[in-house]
Amino acid sequence: MENLSEDIIMLIMKKVGVVDILLNLQKVCRSWRNICKDPALWRSIDMHSNYSYHIITCCSTTRINRTRYVMNDMIKHAIDRSCGQLIDIKLEKHFNVDILKYLTYRKNQLKRLQIVSCKKVTNKGLSKATKNMSSLEELHIYFGNITNAGLKNIGRNCPRLKSLTFDHQGRSIPTAIAKSMPELRHLSLFGNQISNRDLEAILDGCPHLESLDLRECFKLDLYGMPLGLRCSSSIKTLLLPNDSIADYQYGSSINRLYDTDDDDDDYRYVR
Structure with a gap:
């Protein structure tokens, strides 16, 4: 990994996604931390529902109400890192209209917006x-x-x-x-x-x-x-x-809720 160029590392990060960048990749080393701050990495943001499942399963003491808070906090942080360069965003399940307000306040030139099962919008x-x-x-x-x-x-x-x-x-x-x-x-x-x-x-x-x-x-x-x-x-x-409809990307599973009865715990990532 030491011999990889910044462009290749950034391409890998884009494939990995928002949650793993904030939870893991930016903590690897200083150079990766700097790449994770590059606004170009955040021109497209995908917060699909698998991420909430990822947080719950990886942080076993996090409950569904905590997950909603975490996801909204993370998406705001991702929007901030785009520094006005965001053009494509995908939101699923836990997000409400407050995120859209936050998005417009940051003066992004958004070209593509996808909203999936966001009942509060x-x-x-x-x-x-x-x-x-x-x-x-x-x-x-x-x-x-x-x-x-x-x-x-x-x-x-x-x-x-x-x-x-x-x-x-x-x-x-x-x-x-x-x-x-x-x-x-x-x-x-x-x-x-x-x-x-x-x-x-x-x-x-x-x-x-x-x-x-x-x-x-x-x-x-x-x-x-x-x-x-x-x-x-x-x-x-x-x-x-x-x-x-064999190639249709969403089925009945989109409405499934992930839940757990474990106690709350704090989620922390490096800003």
């Missing part, structure tokens, strides 16, 4: 946060509580938005997409309850769509219908309601 909170995210080009929301009202505000706040994922949103019908996101190129509505009429409005309002994921949108009736022919002729990459 609300229409109001996300709408307010995106007022300071005019550079956003991709927004991916899975298993959330965002409704049509939130989408409407997001579309107004993010005129550069080119890619939207709005998957597994329960009974929320994303009709605001048609009126507020005319520049979309890529749209995923996996597992939503949209109708033929809703889809037709989206196609009318988003004339530049190149890819469209409609898997498990079982209220749609496209086979042999004019709307189905329109989709297949105008969309380059089209996934229909009954198409295979």
